[in-house]
Amino acid sequence: MKRSQAPPRDPALLLWVVLARAFDAVERHSRASIARFRLGVTEFGVLEVLYHKGELPVCEVRRRILVESSSTTYVVDKLVKRGLVRRRPSAADRRVTLLSLTPAGRGVIRRIFPLHAQxxxxxxxxxxxxxxxxxxxxxxxxxxxxxxxxxxxxxLEPLAEPQT
Amino acid sequence: MKRSQAPPRDPALLLWVVLARAFDAVERHSRASIARFRLGVTEFGVLEVLYHKGELPVCEVRRRILVESSSTTYVVDKLVKRGLVRRRPSAADRRVTLLSLTPAGRGVIRRIFPLHAQxxxxxxxxxxxxxxxxxxxxxxxxxxxxxxxxxxxxxLEPLAEPQT
DNA sequence: ATCTAATATCTCGATTTCGAGATATCAACG
DNA sequence: CGTTGATATCTCGAAATCGAGATATTAGAT
Incomplete structure (x- = not known):
């Protein structure tokens, strides 16, 4: 057995290490589960949030799937091309694009969500x-x-350049 | 305030959500801190583990930085090109490549590690x-x-294809 | 009303990461 | 020994993600 413990004496650093490890281990489950459905993790995230919250602005979706806005555009594009999600301009705020599931998208997420949850x-x-x-x-x-x-x-200022 | 709570009634799913969010929030600190030194998170990870553990096989390093082996090769390549890390074939097991810090690499990590830890x-x-x-x-x-x-x-079998 | 700062979305190029597979070596076992 | 299965590293192309910036719109202050 090699259960050698990473040895930061400092509890704060140890907390960071075990947090990262726990996230990684659980995320592997998530990734593998979602791969069963031929979807990426963030694609699933978009479908899931729209399924549970209904129509939402892109920025709201972005907040919940924890990626940058340019990545959000990229993932939404793919889902729109696949016919699972639809874009619609907001009447209230013309900067905003609203996202919602198509019937096909709703069908997909309704079917796979319970399996992933399990x-x-x-x-x-x-x-x-x-x-x-x-x-x-x-x-x-x-x-x-x-x-x-x-x-x-x-x-936080850039403090130094370790190399050219 | 929008402290609206993501509402999985199921504690297990909620745990997954808050784990992901906590990791994301802390990781942003890590990323920002490391960016000060013109390094990527995984590059820093390699330097850090070699600093604290000494010479190690690539696979050992990989385990600790939580990325796939192909990504490990990629990051190590960059560090070698920068002159911060050195590769050396293992005598005991000829499949293995051992990694260690160069004096320059040690200098860098010794200087920046305390700042990042803080x-x-x-x-x-x-x-x-x-x-x-x-x-x-x-x-x-x-x-x-x-x-x-x-x-x-x-x-886990591939269960279905949501779309062609 | 006007100006300024903040927000929302998207574009584009670069970087990072992955996944599948190739190659080489080791370990175990008959 | 020879075979089979596991392990270590790397290659290569594809996919995902980011960062900086462009554009449009809104909100707030004067």
Whole structure:
């Protein structure tokens, strides 16, 4: 066995390491599950959010799938070409494009979502329910706090160039 | 305020959502911090692991930076070209290539690691120390469990094609 | 009303990452 | 020994993602 522990004595650094590892391990489940349906992770994300929230602006979708806006355009393009999603200009704000599922798109996500959900339950199932709840609270605090602090620090100077 | 909560009633799915969000938020700190040094996240990862562990096989490095082997080759190539890392064939196992820092590489990582560590402490600092320890335990269990279950399930059939 | 700053979306080129497969070596076993 | 299966590294082309910036629109302040 090689369960050698990565050894940052500093709990904060260790937390970052185990967070990254846990995310990676669970994400592999997600990726493999979604690959069954010939979809990419972010494509699935778009379908899923539109399925559960209904018509939404692109920027709202972007927030939830955690990628940059240019990537959002790219993924939405693919889904539109596939006939699963449709774009529509917003009347209220003419900068905004609204996204919604086509009937075909709704059919797809309705069929595959339960299967994927089951995979994700399996993925995180090593943690018993009460611990899951604890983890949810802690991760929520951690995530919100980190997002907050990120906005607050838009001022780290480039300190050095390690090489030309 | 739009603190509207993503509403999976299922705790397992909610856990997955908050895990992804927390990772994303903290990773933005990491990315921004490392960008100060004109390095990519995985490049930094390679330097860091070699700094703390000494000479290691490529596959060992790969395990720790959480990317696929082809990406590892790509990143190592760049670091070698920059003169920060060196490749050396292993005597014990001729399949293996050993990686180590050059003096220049060691100089770089020694200088920047403390600054990055400080950024990461700041990133996860919204969680008080006792909660950090709790989170570490929970995430470790979650991550190891998910990795375990992933190996165990190399048998999900492609179930359907949503579209041609 | 006008000006300025912020927001939303998209374009385009570059970078990063992956996936499948090629090659070489090692390990285990008969 | 020879075979078979696992492991380590790398190649190559495709896919995903980003970053900077262009454009249009809105919101806020004066």
């Amino acid at each position: 995979s994700m339950r399996q993925a995180v199932g090593a943690l018993p329910s009460p611990e899951q709840r604890q983890a949810i609270d802690l991760l929520r605090t951690l995530g919100l706090g980190a997002a907050e602090r990120h906005k607050a620090s838009v001022d | 950024s990461m402490r700041q990133a996860v600092g919204a969680l008080p120390s006792p909660e950090q320890r709790q989170a570490i335990d929970l995430l470790r269990t979650l991550g190891l469990g998910a990795a375990e279950r992933h190996k165990a399930s190399v048998d």
